[in-house]
Amino acid sequence: MRIKRLARPDPRLSAALAAAKLTGVAIRQLGRGGGTAAPGVVADRIDPNLLTKVADRLPRGAIVVAGTNGKTTISRMLADMLEAHGWRVAHNRSGSNLVRGVAAALAARSSLTGNPRADIGVIESDEAAFPEIVRRVQPRVILLNNLFRDQLDRYGELNTIATRWSAALATLPDHITIVYNGDDPTLSAITEPLATRRIAFGLADQNRLFHLPALPHAADAATCRACGADLSYHVLYASHLGDWFCPRCDRARPHLALRGTDIHLDGVDALRVTVDYDDRLNASHPDRDTSSLQPAPEHHLHLALNVPGLYNVYNVVAAVAAAKAIGLDDQTIAAALAAFRAAFGRLESVNFRGRTLIVALVKNPVGFNETLRMLTIETGGLTVPTLIAINDLDADGRDVSWLWDVDFELLAQGAAPLFTTGLRGADMANRLKYAGVAADRLHPLSPALANALDAFIETVPAGQTAYVLPTYTAMLGLRRTLADLGAVETFWRQ
Amino acid sequence: MHLTIGWLYGTKMNIYGDRGNILTLEQRARWRGIPATTVEIGLGQPIPAEVDLFFFGGGQDQEQIAVSNDLQGTKGETLKAALEEGAAMLAVCGGYQLLGHGYRPHEGPFLPGIGFFNLATEAGPERFIGNVVVDSPFGELVGFENHSGLTTLGPDLQPLGTVRVGRGNNGRDGTEGARCHNAVGCYLHGALLPKNPQLADWLLTAALRRRHGEVDLPRLDDSHELTAHASAVERALRTR
Numbered sequence: 023m024r025i026k027r028l029a030r031p032d033p034r035l036s037a038a039l040a041a042a043k044l045t046g047v048a049i050r051q052l053g054r055g056g057g058t059a060a061p062g063v064v065a066d067r068i069d070p071n072l073l074t075k076v077a078d079r080l081p082r083g084a085i086v087v088a089g090t091n092g093k094t095t096i097s098r099m100l101a102d103m104l105e106a107h108g109w110r111v112a113h114n115r116s117g118s119n120l121v122r123g124v125a126a127a128l129a130a131r132s133s134l135t136g137n138p139r140a141d142i143g144v145i146e147s148d149e150a151a152f153p154e155i156v157r158r159v160q161p162r163v164i165l166l167n168n169l170f171r172d173q174l175d176r177y178g179e180l181n182t183i184a185t186r187w188s189a190a191l192a193t194l195p196d197h198i199t200i201v202y203n204g205d206d207p208t209l210s211a212i213t214e215p216l217a218t219r220r221i222a223f224g225l226a227d228q229n230r231l232f233h234l235p236a237l238p239h240a241a242d243a244a245t246c247r248a249c250g251a252d253l254s255y256h257v258l259y260a261s262h263l264g265d266w267f268c269p270r271c272d273r274a275r276p277h278l279a280l281r282g283t284d285i286h287l288d289g290v291d292a293l294r295v296t297v298d299y300d301d302r303l304n305a306s307h308p309d310r311d312t313s314s315l316q317p318a319p320e321h322h323l324h325l326a327l328n329v330p331g332l333y334n335v336y337n338v339v340a341a342v343a344a345a346k347a348i349g350l351d352d353q354t355i356a357a358a359l360a361a362f363r364a365a366f367g368r369l370e371s372v373n374f375r376g377r378t379l380i381v382a383l384v385k386n387p388v389g390f391n392e393t394l395r396m397l398t399i400e401t402g403g404l405t406v407p408t409l410i411a412i413n414d415l416d417a418d419g420r421d422v423s424w425l426w427d428v429d430f431e432l433l434a435q436g437a438a439p440l441f442t443t444g445l446r447g448a449d450m451a452n453r454l455k456y457a458g459v460a461a462d463r464l465h466p467l468s469p470a471l472a473n474a475l476d477a478f479i480e481t482v483p484a485g486q487t488a489y490v491l492p493t494y495t496a497m498l499g500l501r502r503t504l505a506d507l508g509a510v511e512t513f514w515r516q
Numbered sequence: 517m518h519l520t521i522g523w524l525y526g527t528k529m530n531i532y533g534d535r536g537n538i539l540t541l542e543q544r545a546r547w548r549g550i551p552a553t554t555v556e557i558g559l560g561q562p563i564p565a566e567v568d569l570f571f572f573g574g575g576q577d578q579e580q581i582a583v584s585n586d587l588q589g590t591k592g593e594t595l596k597a598a599l600e601e602g603a604a605m606l607a608v609c610g611g612y613q614l615l616g617h618g619y620r621p622h623e624g625p626f627l628p629g630i631g632f633f634n635l636a637t638e639a640g641p642e643r644f645i646g647n648v649v650v651d652s653p654f655g656e657l658v659g660f661e662n663h664s665g666l667t668t669l670g671p672d673l674q675p676l677g678t679v680r681v682g683r684g685n686n687g688r689d690g691t692e693g694a695r696c697h698n699a700v701g702c703y704l705h706g707a708l709l710p711k712n713p714q715l716a717d718w719l720l721t722a723a724l725r726r727r728h729g730e731v732d733l734p735r736l737d738d739s740h741e742l743t744a745h746a747s748a749v750e751r752a753l754r755t756r
Contacts, residue, residue: 174532174662179576239535250582414751420646421660423705426536445751448744452710455740456539466743 035076035136038069042129062122065129073125076132077143077159082109084143084159085344088152088187089167089203091389092337093119094365095329096167097146099341099358104142106358107350112140117365119148124155149183153190164191165344166202166209167336170261171240171427172386173419180208184247188212201343203336204276205263211247211273221303223343225259225335226281231399232332234258240387240427248273260332260395261388279303280346282339289400290330290369290380297323297342323352327359330369331396333389367497374509375479378487383497384410385418387427390491394432397489403436408489409478410454411444411471411496418493422446425453434458439481441465443474444496471499517728519545519552519720522567524595524611525575525583526556532662534573534608536707540716541569548734550724559586563594569604569723570595572611574705577621580610584627587614592630599632604723605699608708612693612701613637613665633694633701634670644683647752648704650692652677654715658748659704667703669694676702681752698722711748713741 042061065072077084087097094117101113114127124145131140147155149172156164166187171180191200196217202209204222213220225232237244237255241262244253251270258264267274279299286294300320325338338359345355364370367383382397384390397404414420430453433440440463442450451466465481467474475490482488492500504510521541538554545552555564559582575583587595599605605615613619616635618628643664650657657677666686669675675685676693684692685703693702700719702708709716717733724731 171531179531181576181578239530420755421532421662421705423533423536423660423707426533426539426707426710427530446744446747448740448747449711452740452744453536456536456543456710458543464740466740469747 032075032136034069035072036134038065038072039129039132039134039136041065041068042072042126043134046126046130059118059120059123059126061129062124062126065125066122073121073128073158074160075136076125076128076138079132079136080112080138080140080143082142083162084145085163085165085348086145086147086152086156086159086161087165087167087344088147088149089165090149090170090172090386091392092167092333092340093146095334095337095368096165096341096344097144098365099337099362100165100344101144102362103341103345103350103355103358104144106354109141110139111142111144112138113144114146117146119146120151121154121158124159149187153186156190156194161198163199163201163344163347164194165340166200166213167340168203168206168261168263169208170386170388171424173424174421184208184212191216194218199347201340201347203263203340204278205259205265205336207244207253207262207266207275208247210276221279221343221347222276223280223339224263224265224275224278224282225285225339226265226278226283226298227259227285229285232259232285234260234264237262238391238429240391240429246271246273260336260392263336280339280343282335285332285335287330287332287335287396287399290397292326292328293330293335293338294324294326295335295338297325297339299323299346303346321352323356325356325359327362329362329364331392333392333396367492367501372504372510374504374507376484377479377482379490380487381490381492381497381500383494384491385494387424390428393491394429398432398436401436403433404438404440404489405436406487406489407439407441407478407482408491409441409443409467409474410447410450411474411490411492411500412442412446412450413444413493413496413499414446415495418495422449425449428453430454430457430459437463439463439465441467441474441478441481443467443469443471443478444493445469447474471496472503475500475503517550517724517731519550519723520564520566520568521552521554522564522570523554523556524570524572525558525579525586526573527558528579528583529573529575529610531574531576532609532705533707534571534705537571537573537606537608537709537716540707540709540713541571541720544713544716544736545720547736559583563591563598567598567603568727569719570598570606572605572607572615574609574611580614580619580627581624583610584614584618584629587630588628596630596632599697599699602698602722602726604719604726605701606709606719607699607701608705609663609703612703613667615699615701616667619665632699633696634673635667635694637665637667640664640666640686644687644703646682646756647748648682648684648692649680649749649752650677650682650684650704651680654712654718656745656749657704657708657712657715658745658752659702659706659708659711661703662705663703676700681756698726706748711741711745713738
């Protein structure tokens, strides 16, 4: 571990921190929201190096978590585990994950002299901001969860992101640890050339219920980045994630240092998984390439969580991999995860007018597919009324084309009524029509979320459950509506 | 009567939800009692003679290189001949560019096209991203553009329409897309056809006419389509 310098007086940093704190307080008092990013904007004007300086003073460094899907959940799991371990954690918990949001979160956990009131940082990073966040934060651990097609109008093509990440990773010093999803061929390829300690995680479960028969339409990156051939899979778990190999060159899924196995899913409520790993992970000087070492004794870490779905199994294994990389013990990990609660909109249950709403954020084709898979895996089609809320603001992706990459054809089965709302709710209704959803099940509602929620809830019998699937800004809008009505807390207090 | 759709490079050139165009053509044929099947025409696979209607979507840069190579020689010539004989086609973005003379990127080699459309494309300095509204002989079209290619049409080539909102072929001359025989090329994602059913039906009619003579497609209830169209136009006016 690096020895941290003692903080010297830094007037510019202090001024920036003071301004950030005042801005945050002012925004919250004005009722304008959580003040999760604006303080970072203000502070950045005064001291552009604030993030670097504050991150550098964290005694135990920082962990940066990146990936198209799962990064919010994984960061929260990690923060909970680290707190259970007895460390104070600085974390951009509200999900504000651009450079300024990260700076604001760290500023909020620093004294005016720039001394952190935290031991370690957990930083969720946006994909596009990842190179800049990593450059400024200089983390000790980087966790890469997956790369999927997402918001092409904002992020560009998948190859573009992969290439930028690759360049950013190449500039990092050798003493950091990269924890990555070995089931993702793209992440395997971009981490392969690195001289740093690398820890791969993934799934190893023989239950066919969790295997896909073929690559879904939304999958990207199923070509070998080394030779260009189409990849094959011994087992495919989700999108392009699985036990992959290249039929032309010798590349294949790397040795997994941590493996999720013996998976049990319990509907929209819970999951169990066993994470297998061996002692080589805990070695004080691990070999650079764990795959070249002799077999060591296996450990089986049994976990039970109150979050659902196969995609959350990946998130759990990822979070455990990072926790083991920094040496947390199994008991702490299991206890923290058993108490874990989903973040707002991530399969959160809300009681509203005597009904239970289960809210699941949908933001890209792979995430939407996995949510639909979870909701229908045991029942065929949907069995409870469902409201889909699609917006097209910047944070949602302004292009709604992605709805045509999602396999809504799954919903043609089942009898549950389907409702649509949001700025582009009409596009969603049209998509469901072409997916083969019968006209008498399809109910477009007002584009205004509050009105739509009102009409929707009336159709749900009292005491029953309903699903709400919103895009990012639709979820925030829904959340505001529910908070105004007293059904949920405002999200920045979570 | 039967409709065969040929999806050029479906697994390589399938970003931006362009599959929505295939789903729309299939469903709108089936809803009128015309069975429809889609065959994928991948790298190294010949152009099947039975295709009535082609779709050629956009892909990532790397994939477009492989596709450009694959279309050189017999395959590209066969496709061009089919289009000249009246086969129907919708090409979007990368597919549109490769139906022209080719694409000149900022770096790397020129990507030759098949030269069916008399147009050429070069990489431009900025990326055009946003909602687009086009006035065309098919009525008002709405879609979403996301490209940095600047496409210039030859003097004899008809554009698909003129841009009311958005940048279009090149951001300069107000044109969007191109039309020749029964082929339409453009930069419109969205996907295009689900929200512009009149264009979908024109393509279906043109595709069936070639083998079955004039067909009169029964009208469908397009209320969902037209509501989606109207809300997309409204968003276009608000966002650009």
